[in-house]
Amino acid sequence: MGHLKHRNLITTRERLRDQVAHALRAALISGELRPGEVYSAPGLAEDFGISATPVREAMLDLAREGLVEPVRNKGFRVTEVNERDLDQYTEIRSLIEVPTIGLITRTAAREDLEALRPVADEIVRAARDHDLIGYLEADRQFHLSLLALCGNDRLVETVGDLRKRSRLYGLTVLDERDQLIPSAEEHLELLDLMLAGDAKGAEKCMARHLGHVRSLWAKGKEEEPAVKRGAGTGRKPRTTR
Template identity: 50%
Template sequence: MKQGVQGSPGSPAAARVPKRQRPAPAVAGRERDAVEPCAARGEHTHAELPIPRPRAAVQRSSVRGQILDALRTALAGGDLKPGEVYSAPVLGERFGVSATPVREAMQQLALEGAVEVVLNRGFRVVERGARELAELAEVRALIEVPVMLRLARTVPAERWAELRPLAEETVRAAATGCPAAYAESDRAFHRALLALSGNEQLVRIAEDLHRRSQWPPVRHGRAGLVADAAEHTALLDALAAGDVDVVRGLMGEHFAGAS
């Protein structure tokens, strides 16, 4: 089954971050790392594709976390292009922050398999072909389908009813046609389903696989997102009814569409 650097004005996938002036250095005598020379890090920026500047700078509180969320949005929305190399200083300039939190966020994305380090240049967005996406979908199915079948037999209908708002949120997000918004609501729905298993390790592993499968977006256009979201509501109905056969069929279709 199925957030950022700013895209063009009005782009639904763009990160929205409040604007402000860059603060003075927190430590006396330290250079502002927002203007740290790229050469000092060995990162070349002259041949990169332009990244649209966000409407405003990021708040300094939890900067790394905000940058990480923004980059994830850009990946899911396709604003960061597969195969392209982006340097931390250039991305930091776009966000109005230093290169350091951007570099830290990118390193986390490297651990998640979304980007790879390019020595003396920055980070390349991973290119995933059809085979790798199919493999991710297969592994997700191996993990999630048995769990859903077991939960269909054991979880009472009222518990599934509590997840109805999350399924409806995926439908609303799909209707916007925004891949980044849909990706977030899609993960939230799947995470809530699997959380009923009580297995936190399973939930973490499944979400990591799910996030990897969303970069780059597989389904393009509003129609594909709407079709995917419709499978969520149908799956929830089947789970509430305890219909194991329908659950199995819907899960199979859902993962087939994700590859």
């Protein structure tokens, strides 16, 4: 059995490298690719049903983002994020996102905020349906689209990079236990506060949400030993061939 459960994500030749990179990021976050493990481009390419070249190119992109590191003659090792790293990433995100949410609440057009409600609903739906990949994609789309309303492209780019670096591990087990649903529902609460014009309330909600995400990461790490013994997945990921 291969590394990845979502091999059908790769459907066209257009921007194949970007599609592979996106699928690999999702696999890193969901825990299908494990921190500290080494994966070969040919092995992953077999899972995707494509040649090794776009996979190798995608892994090099991830290496530039700090998500993996090359291992000579073997492949790429998934980098580990320690508690100190995550605390610092979360602190930076809070310094950026909390006041920005207040600014957007005071300045954004109501229709622009309302346009994000279907995405917030999708986050909750995906969490309840145990669609982890859909959950992660909708969450990313919601947060970056919301921040984009401030009009600062570099801010959105910076937060996007921080989100990649502070990826969550162990979400599969938490998802199976419905522990992602409260975090998912916070997106609707945030949107309602912003639509009501409650900038301070929205800032507090955003700060709480980032803290919730941080606690989920810690809980996911606590579940890692059980997952590595085979709990929840029923399989052990392969490394290089």
